[in-house]
Amino acid sequence: MVNFQTGVATYMTALRNGVPPDPTFPETAFDPVTRKVRPLQDNPFTRAAHEASKLFEDDAERTGFMFRLQALMPIAMGPKYDKYRDDEAGTMDIALMTAVAYAPCSPRMTPKVLRASFDKAFRKILPQIEAADTEH
Numbered sequence: 070m071v072n073f074q075t076g077v078a079t080y081m082t083a084l085r086n087g088v089p090p091d092p093t094f095p096e097t098a099f100d101p102v103t104r105k106v107r108p109l110q111d112n113p114f115t116r117a118a119h120e121a122s123k124l125f126e127d128d129a130e131r132t133g134f135m136f137r138l139q140a141l142m143p144i145a146m147g148p149k150y151d152k153y154r155d156d157e158a159g160t161m162d163i164a165l166m167t168a169v170a171y172a173p174c175s176p177r178m179t180p181k182v183l184r185a186s187f188d189k190a191f192r193k194i195l196p197q198i199e200a201a202d203t204e205h
Contacts, residue, residue, distance in 0.1 A: 073170045076121045076134050077161070080142075083117035085159035094119055099132075104176075136176070141169045144187045164191060164198040 094116065098109040109115055118138050125131035145165050146154070153162040172190035174183055 070167075070170055072125065072130065073134060073137075074166060076124050077142075077166050077169065078159075079124060080117050080121040080138060081159035081161065083120045084113060085157070087113060088116040088120050091116070091119065137169055137174065140174050140176075140178075140183055141172060141187055144184055145169050150191075162198070164195040167194050167198070 090111075094111060095109055097106045099105075100107050118135060121138070122131050122135055125134055144150075145161065145168065150161075150165055153165040154160070168187055168191040171194070172187045174186060178186065
């Protein structure tokens with residue numbers, strides 16, 4: 070979880086601050102949903118994701134992290150979860166980050182099923198985090 074949190078924090082910071090051009094930025098990416106290699110657009114989101122992906126030496130961990138960024142971060146960044154993020158600071162509530170890390174997801178899930186999975190995970194995690202906060 071620590072690697073994932075660091076990856077998300079790096080991604081959020083890179084989105085906020087921007088990332089300079091990187092000579093190692095790839096021209097293509099493997100899409101786990103279609104299982105095809107596709108051209109990779111050079112934009113703030115892909116630069117931030119590439120910067121964060123460098124934290125993962127293990128290919129499987131990097132692939133899992135990148136898939137969660139593609140599939141679940143757009144849900145976490147949606148208006149439904151605005152109050153659990155500080156976009157100016159580039160931070161998010163630990164419950165939201167944990168839901169991104171642990172919500173069941175796979176390339177076979179439709180966007181509707183992914184949203185439901187994420188929402189369910191967040192609703193389960195949030196009270197646990199809130200309870201832990203009140204204990205301290």
